[in-house]
Amino acid sequence: MSNFLGSRARVLPSSAVGLLVALFATCAATLPAGAAGGNVALVAYSTPKPAFAALISAFAKTSSGTGVSFSQSYGPSGTQATDVASGLPADVVNFSLSSDMDKVVKAGLVSPSWDSGPTKGMVTDSIVSFVVRKGNPKHITSWADLVKSGVKVITPNPFSSGSAKWNLMAAYGAQLAQGKSQTAATSYLSDLFKHVVAQPSSASNALQTFLSGQGDVLLDYEDDALYAQRQGEPISIVTPPQTILIENPIAVTTKAADPAAAKAFVAFLLTPAGQKIWGQQGYRPVLASVAKQFSFPKPEKLFTIESLGGWTKVNGSFFDPETGKVAKIEAGLGVSTSSG
Amino acid sequence: MPRRIRRMAARLAGPGLAVTYLSLLVLLPLAAVLSSAFSSGPGAFWQAVSQPEAVAALRLTLLCSLAVAAVNSVLGLVIAWMLVRDDFPGIKVVGALIDLPFALPTIVAGLTLLSLYGPNSPFGVNVAGTPAGILLALAFVTLPFAVRSVQPVLAELDRETEEAAATLGASPAGVVRRVVLPSIAPALLAGAGLAFARAVGEFGSVVLISGNLPFHTEVASSWIYSLSQSGDLSAAAAVSVVLVLIALFVLVGIGLVRRRFGVAESV
Amino acid sequence: MTARSRWPVRVVALSYLALLIVVPVGSVFYRAFAHGFVAAWVAITTPDALHALWLTLVVALIAVPLNTVFGVGVALILARHRFRGAWLLDALIDIPLAVSPVVVGLALVLAYGQTGWFGRPLAAAGITVIYAVPGIVMASAVVSLPYVVRSVLPVLLEIGTDQEEAAATLGAGPAAVFSRVTLPSIRRGLAYGVTLTTARVLGEFGAVVVVSGNITGKTQTMTLFISNSVENLNSTAAYAGAVLLALLALFVLAVMSAEKKERGPRWRSRSDRSQSDSEPHLLLTG
Numbered sequence: 001m002s003n004f005l006g007s008r009a010r011v012l013p014s015s016a017v018g019l020l021v022a023l024f025a026t027c028a029a030t031l032p033a034g035a036a037g038g039n040v041a042l043v044a045y046s047t048p049k050p051a052f053a054a055l056i057s058a059f060a061k062t063s064s065g066t067g068v069s070f071s072q073s074y075g076p077s078g079t080q081a082t083d084v085a086s087g088l089p090a091d092v093v094n095f096s097l098s099s100d101m102d103k104v105v106k107a108g109l110v111s112p113s114w115d116s117g118p119t120k121g122m123v124t125d126s127i128v129s130f131v132v133r134k135g136n137p138k139h140i141t142s143w144a145d146l147v148k149s150g151v152k153v154i155t156p157n158p159f160s161s162g163s164a165k166w167n168l169m170a171a172y173g174a175q176l177a178q179g180k181s182q183t184a185a186t187s188y189l190s191d192l193f194k195h196v197v198a199q200p201s202s203a204s205n206a207l208q209t210f211l212s213g214q215g216d217v218l219l220d221y222e223d224d225a226l227y228a229q230r231q232g233e234p235i236s237i238v239t240p241p242q243t244i245l246i247e248n249p250i251a252v253t254t255k256a257a258d259p260a261a262a263k264a265f266v267a268f269l270l271t272p273a274g275q276k277i278w279g280q281q282g283y284r285p286v287l288a289s290v291a292k293q294f295s296f297p298k299p300e301k302l303f304t305i306e307s308l309g310g311w312t313k314v315n316g317s318f319f320d321p322e323t324g325k326v327a328k329i330e331a332g333l334g335v336s337t338s339s340g
Numbered sequence: 341m342p343r344r345i346r347r348m349a350a351r352l353a354g355p356g357l358a359v360t361y362l363s364l365l366v367l368l369p370l371a372a373v374l375s376s377a378f379s380s381g382p383g384a385f386w387q388a389v390s391q392p393e394a395v396a397a398l399r400l401t402l403l404c405s406l407a408v409a410a411v412n413s414v415l416g417l418v419i420a421w422m423l424v425r426d427d428f429p430g431i432k433v434v435g436a437l438i439d440l441p442f443a444l445p446t447i448v449a450g451l452t453l454l455s456l457y458g459p460n461s462p463f464g465v466n467v468a469g470t471p472a473g474i475l476l477a478l479a480f481v482t483l484p485f486a487v488r489s490v491q492p493v494l495a496e497l498d499r500e501t502e503e504a505a506a507t508l509g510a511s512p513a514g515v516v517r518r519v520v521l522p523s524i525a526p527a528l529l530a531g532a533g534l535a536f537a538r539a540v541g542e543f544g545s546v547v548l549i550s551g552n553l554p555f556h557t558e559v560a561s562s563w564i565y566s567l568s569q570s571g572d573l574s575a576a577a578a579v580s581v582v583l584v585l586i587a588l589f590v591l592v593g594i595g596l597v598r599r600r601f602g603v604a605e606s607v
Numbered sequence: 608m609t610a611r612s613r614w615p616v617r618v619v620a621l622s623y624l625a626l627l628i629v630v631p632v633g634s635v636f637y638r639a640f641a642h643g644f645v646a647a648w649v650a651i652t653t654p655d656a657l658h659a660l661w662l663t664l665v666v667a668l669i670a671v672p673l674n675t676v677f678g679v680g681v682a683l684i685l686a687r688h689r690f691r692g693a694w695l696l697d698a699l700i701d702i703p704l705a706v707s708p709v710v711v712g713l714a715l716v717l718a719y720g721q722t723g724w725f726g727r728p729l730a731a732a733g734i735t736v737i738y739a740v741p742g743i744v745m746a747s748a749v750v751s752l753p754y755v756v757r758s759v760l761p762v763l764l765e766i767g768t769d770q771e772e773a774a775a776t777l778g779a780g781p782a783a784v785f786s787r788v789t790l791p792s793i794r795r796g797l798a799y800g801v802t803l804t805t806a807r808v809l810g811e812f813g814a815v816v817v818v819s820g821n822i823t824g825k826t827q828t829m830t831l832f833i834s835n836s837v838e839n840l841n842s843t844a845a846y847a848g849a850v851l852l853a854l855l856a857l858f859v860l861a862v863m864s865a866e867k868k869e870r871g872p873r874w875r876s877r878s879d880r881s882q883s884d885s886e887p888h889l890l891l892t893g
Contacts, residue, residue, distance in 0.1 A: 041822065041825070043822075046838070049835075049839055050839065069824070070824065071822045071823060071824040071825040072822065072823040072824065073820055073821050073822040073823070073825075073826075074821070074835070075569075075821060076569055078570070078571065079569045079570070079571065082571045083738065083820060086720060086721045086722050087720065087721035087726075087730075087735060087737060087738055088738040088820045088822075089735075089738065089739075089820075089822075089825075157566065157569070157570060159570035159571070159572070160566070160569040160570045160571070197553050197556070198551060198552060198553045198554065199554065200552060201565075201566055201569045201570075202838075204838040204839065205838060207838075207840070208837060208838050208840070209469075209551050209552070211459070211840070212454070212458055212459055212468045212469065212548075212551060213458070213459040213466060213468050213469055213551075214468075214469045214551045214553065227840070228840060231840045233840065321572070351688070351690075354680060354683070354684050354688075355684055355688075355690065355696065357680065358677065358680055358681045358684060358696065359696065361673075361677050362696075362699055362700075362752075364745075365745060365748055365749045365752065366699070366702055366703060366749060366752065367699070368718050368724070369711070369714030369715050369717065369718040369719075369749075370702070370706070370714050371718075372714060372717035372718040372723060372724050373710065373713060373714045373717055375717075375724075376717050415619070415620070415623050418616055418619050418620050418623075419620040419623065419624065421616055421620075422616050422617060422620040422621075426613055426616065426617060428617070434621070434624065435864075436860060436861075436863075436864040437624060437628055437629065438624075439860055439863055439864070440628055440632065440856065440857075440860055441628065442803070442806065442860075442863075443806045443810075443856035443857070443859045443860045443863070444632070444810065444852075444853060444856045445809065445810025445811070445812060445829075445830050445833075445852050445856065446810060446812050446813070446830075447810075447812040447830045447833050447834050447849075448635070448810070448830075448833065448849040448852050448853055448856070451635065451833065451837065451845060451846070451849050452631040452632055452634065452635045452849065452853075453631050455631070455634050455635055455638050455846070456630060456631040456634045457631075462634070476627070479627060480627050480628065480631075483627065483628070512612060537704065537705060538704075540707070541705075541706060541707025541708065541709075541710070542707070543707060543708055543709050543812070543813035544708070544812035544813050544830070547834075548834075548837060560707070561707045561708070561709040561710070561813065564707070564709050564710065564713065565709050565813075565816075565817070568709075568713055568716070568817060573713070573716070573717065576713055577713065577717065580707070580709075580710040580713055580714075583707055583710060584705060584706050584707075584710060587704075587705035587706065587707075588702075588705045590705075591701060591704065591705045
C-alpha cells in the first residue's frame with residue numbers, strides 16, 4: 001500500500017518514539033516549577049473560567065498569593081457539586097446556587113456555617129438575561145415574547161446546570177411579578193418548555209450551542225452574555241423587564257490541602273480589588289462600595305430566590321426529579337431530561 | 341509432583357495475568373454497568389430505555405449509522421477501486437489520507453467539520469445542529485473501515501475472470517454486477533458492519549456539530565453523557581446496555597459473515 | 608480500468624475525500640493561524656495547555672507500554688497455547704470495539720468511583736482512580752486494548768513455531784527464544800500495533816471526559832483542553848490545540864503507511880486463524 005515517505009520507513013518508528021520523548025521532556029521542562037507556595041484546587045460552575053483567569057493572576061501579585069498554584073475544574077454546577085461530593089478533589093468550591101453548596105455540606109466537605117460571612121457566603125451576583133442574535137431580529141423584549149409562535153429557546157438542563165434553575169425561576173417569578181397567579185406562572189413554564197429546542201448540560205455549553213446557530217433566544221447569566229460580547233460574538237443582550245437576582249456561593253472545603261492559601265484566595269475574591277475584577281468581568285459585585293463603580297442595567301423588577309421561598313423549598317417543588325413541577329412538565333412533553 | 345504443579349502454574353500464569361488485566365479494565369466495569377442498569381429492578385430499566393427522549397436518541401443513532409454505513413460502502417468501494425486500479429501522480433498520498441480519520445482525535449475531527457460546515461462556513465453550508473451534520477461526522481470517522489475492508493479483496497480479485505467476461509460480451513456494468521460484486525460482497529458487508537458498529541457508539545466527532553437537540557440531533561452516546569451529567573447513572577447505564585448490545589450483535593454478525601462466506605478466501 | 612470509466616471514478620472518489628477530509632483538516636490549520644502564528648503559539652504555551660499536553664503524553668507513556676505487554680502476551684498465548692476458553696479470550700479482546708467510549712467512561716465510574724463497586728476499599732487504601740490520572744490511564748487503556756493483539760496475532764500465526772523450536776533445541780532459554788527469534792519477526796507488526804495504540808490514546812475524548820473531572824493543570828488532557836476552549840469561546844486555543852494533535856496524527860499516519868509498505872506482502876498471506884480477521888488491525892480504530 002501507500003507510503004509517502006519512501007526509504008525513511010525504517011527510521012520512522014524509532015523517530016516516533018524519539019519525538020514523543022522529546023515533546024515530553026520539553027513540556028516537563030516548561031511546566032511551572034511546582035507548588036512552592038501551595039496548591040489550590042478550585043472547582044467551579046461552567047462560566048467563571050475567564051474571570052478566574054484574571055483573578056488568579058491578580059491574586060498572584062498579592063503578598064499572600066505569591067507562589068500559590070491553581071488547578072481548576074469547570075462544569076455544570078449540579079454535576080460539579082455531585083462530583084465533589086463523590087470524590088473530585090476540591091479546596092475551594094464556587095457554585096451557581098446555594099443548593100449545590102448544600103450537596104457538598106451534606107457530604108461533610110464544607111462547614112454548615114459557610115453562609116455566615118458578611119456576604120452570606122456569596123461571591124458574585126448576576127441576573128438572568130436574554131441573549132439574542134445581533135440586532136434582535138425577532139424583537140424579543142419580554143418573557144411573553146419567548147412563547148410566541150416560531151421562537152426557539154435554549155436553556156440548559158436543570159438536572160445538571162445551575163444556570164437552568166435560575167432561568168426557570170426567573171421565568172416563573174417574572175409571571176408572579178406581573179401579577180399572575182401561581183397556576184398561570186406554572187402554565188407559562190409549560191408553554192416555555194414547548195419552545196425549548198435544546199437543553200445543553202451547562203451554561204457554557206448552552207452559549208456555545210447558541211453561537212453555533214441554534215435557537216433564537218438563549219437564557220443566560222448576564223456575565224456570560226457580556227463575556228460573549230467581549231469576545232466579539234455577534235449577539236445582543238436583552239435585559240428582561242422582570243428578572244431574578246442570581247447569587248453565586250463560594251466556600252473553602254474542610255479537606256483543603258492548604259487551607260491558608262485557599263482561605264487567602266477566597267478572602268482576596270471578596271476584597272474591593274477582587275470585586276472590581278469580578279465587575280470588569282461582567283459580574284455584579286457583592287460589595288456595595290464596588291458595585292457603585294459599575295453601571296449595570298436595572299430591570300424594572302428584580303426579585304430574589306428568597307421571595308419565591310428559597311432554594312431548599314424551590315428545589316423540592318420544582319426540581320425534584322420525580323415530583324417536581326419541572327420534571328412533570330418535561331415528562332408531559334416527553335422531553336424529560338431526568339428519568340427519575 | 342511439585343515440578344508438575346510448577347509447570348502448571350507457569351502455564352496458567354500467562355492466561356491468568358491476561359484475564360486479570362482484561363477483567364479489571366473491561367469485564368468488571370461492564371458488569372458494574374449491567375448491575376447498575378438493573379439496580380432498581382427491570383421496571384426502572386424499561387422506563388429508562390423506553391422514555392421518549394431515549395427512544396428518539398437510539399432511533400436517530402441507528403438510522404444515521406445505517407445511512408452512513410450504506411453511503412460509505414458505496415463511496416468506499418469507489419475509492420478502493422480507484423486506489424487499486426488507477427494510477428496517477430499523488431495517488432499514494434491519497435491512499436495514506438484514507439487512514440487520517442483513524443489517527444485524528446475525534447474531537448479534532450468534530451472541530452474540523454464544524455469550522456467548515458458550521459455557522460462560519462466559508463461555503464455558506466451550515467449543517468450544524470441538523471442530522472446532516474451527524475451524518476457528516478459519522479462519514480468522516482467510518483470512511484477508513486469501508487475502504488480498507490474491500491481494498492485488499494479488490495487487489496486480489498482475479499482480473500482474468502473480468503476480462504474473460506468482457507470478451508464474452510458482458511458490458512462493464514454486467515462485469516461489475518456478475519463478477520466483481522459477488523466476490524467482494526462479504527468484505528463489503530463486513531466493512532459496512534464495522535462502520536455501523538463504530539458509528540453507533542461515536543461521541544467525540546458528533547458532539548460539537550450536532551448541537552445535541554433532543555428529538556432532533558441528540559445521539560445515544562450524547563444522551564448517555566447527558567444522563568450521567570445529571571447524576572442519573574442507572575438510567576445512563578440502562579441506555580448503555582442497549583447500545584452495547586446493538587454493537588455486539590453487529591460485531592458477532594460480522595464474525596459469522598466472515599466465517600460463513602470465508603471473506604479471507606480472496607484475501 | 609478503461610480510460611472512459613477512470614474519470615468518473617476519480618472525480619467521485621477524489622471529491623468525496625476532498626470534501627470530507629482534505630478541506631476540513633486544511634481549514635483547521637487556517638483557523639488556528641487566522642490571528643497569526645504568535646497568537647496560536649501563545650494560546651498553546653499557556654501553563655494549562657502545556658500541562659494538558661504533558662498529561663496526554665504521560666498517559667500515553669503508561670497506557671501504551673501496558674497494552675503492548677498485554678497485547679504481545681495475549682497474542683503469544685492465543686498463538687502458541689491450546690487451552691480451553693481460548694476462543695473466549697479471543698472474543699473478549701474485541702469488546703472495547705463494540706462499546707461507546709462514553710459507556711467505557713461510565714463503566715469505570717460505576718466500578719471504581721467513590722460510590723462504585725470498589726469505591727470503599729479503594730478509598731480505604733488511599734487510592735483515587737476517578738477524577739485522577741489512574742482513571743484517565745485506565746480509560747485510555749480500555750479503548751486501545753485490542754490493537755496490539757490484533758496486529759501481532761496474525762503475524763505470530765503466520766510465522767509458525769519452526770524457528771522458535773529450532774532455537775529451543777539448540778539450547779536457547781524461553782527468554783532468549785523470545786528476544787532473539789520471536790521479537791525480531793513480529794517487530795513490524797508490533798510497531799504497527801503500538802502506533803495505532805498511541806494514536807488512539809493521544810486522541811481519546813469520550814471515555815476520558817467522563818472519568819477525568821477535567822481539572823486544568825491536573826486531569827485535563829489535550830482533547831479536553833480543546834473541547835473546553837471551544838466552550839469558552841477561545842477559538843484560537845481550540846484550533847491551535849487541534850493543529851497540534853493533527854500534526855501528531857499526521858506523524859502517526861506517516862509511521863503507519865511506512866510500516867504497511869514494509870510489511871505489506873506478509874500481511875496478505877493466509878493462515879488459519881488470521882483469515883477470519885483479515886486486516887483486523889485496520890478495522891479496530893475507534
